[in-house]
Amino acid sequence: MAAHYEIFRSSQNNQYYFHLKAPNGEIILASEGYLQKSGCENGIASCKAHSPYDQYYDKRVAQNLRPYFVLRAANNQIIGTSQTYSSAYARDQGIVAVKTYGSTATTIDLT
Template identity: 60%
Template structure:
């Protein structure tokens, strides 16, 4: 499987979401909820534009000590968030995967 975006709708709250999956099937970026499908599609386009830029990544550590990252647009608005990683090395590899796959991964509509 190659990297891809998946667009889906939650059965719990009816919001639309997208996730970017790496070639190995791991989710490397997850969006916040959108009220409409067009908003989620715009979110994917924003990831495509901003994912190559290192300055758009906010490297963080959770209160439990787990590293993760947030991808932001140039205006500072969060676009997507990673999973929790076991180390800063693993988090940084996740960022590199988003940088490599984010700009060109195809969008699969699961709605």
């Protein structure tokens, strides 16, 4: 399967979310919750626009000392957050994957 975004609605809080999935099905970026589906769709559009560019990635370290990254928009709002990784190298490979697939991935609406 090709890389794609999945829009889904949480049964816990009724908010909309998206995941960017790599061709192997692994989630490489997860969004915040959106009250409206249109907000979620705008988040995907922002991800597509910003994902190719290095300056929108922040490399971070979680409380458990595992590296992860966030993708920001030009207004500094966080578009998506990665999983935590076992090493800085693995995190950097995650960034490469989002840069590779983020701008061209199709969207699957699971709602």
